[in-house]
Amino acid sequence: MSEPARPDVPQQSEQQQPEQQSDQAPARGMRALTGEEFSAAQAIGGVRGLVEAVLPGLVFVVAFVIFTPNLVIPLVASVVSALVLVVARLVQRTPVTQALGGLLGIAIGVVWAWTSGEAENYYAGGLLVNAAYLVVLLASILIRRPAVGYVVEALRAGLTPERVKADAEAGTSPFAALTAWREDPAKMRTYAIATWLWVGLFGLRLAVKTPLYFAGDIAWLGTFHLLLGVPLWALVLYLTWYVVRTPKVRGETT
Secondary structure, eight states: OOOOOOOSSTTOOTTHHHHHHTTSOOOOGGGGGGOSSOOHHHHTTHHHHHHHHHHHHHHHHHHHHHHTTOOHHHHHHHHHHHHHHHHHHHHHTOOOHHHHHHHHHHHHHHHHHHHHTOGGGGTHHHHHHHHHHHHHHHHHHHTTOOHHHHHHHHHHHTOOHHHHHHHHHTTOOTTTHHHHGGGOHHHHHHHHHHHHHHHHHHHHHHHHHHHHHHHTOHHHHHHHHHHTTHHHHHHHHHHHHHHHHHHHHHHHHO
């Protein structure tokens, strides 16, 4: 769920970094949680990020509906579309992390469906990943260590390997911010609420898609896979940003 934001200067204080972010464009992915502004388009990587997230799954569903009961064509078409997205980034010399991540997810689903001969297993890996996230996030709330708190505080502290190394050389603990917030009841409540949002996201996905998976209803399973994918993720990311930002803004204005 997280990719730490890279600070411009490793030795900057935690107080300076949020102010510096306010002059920057809205961040992408989970890094958007620490921005002063939120842009859903920027968070998902713009039109290109949306295409990379949606296209392979959309191609699979459409091809499956057209060529049923042939499973080979939808699987091959999905892989080819994911490969094209990776190659396009390589040709343009742009970061390939998101495209490669999508390709890996598609590859797992394709292998599972191909070896089992069951089209619904194209989505089995995603269901298992969602279930794992749900268990971890729910457990973090129950033990009073809401996971979103660690993600947000790590991003605000700018924890990267370079930052950790620099702080270690300076004789300071780079991980202090990851636990200090737990002494603040207001932050604990805020991060618990934010974590519940993500529990709801993964719970909703499982509640809707699992029955369709066991029913083997590929058309509807694929449709809800898309609808509950990027759009829902972006919505929950925005709500999380609003929840974790609001106490900070109120504190500054009182």
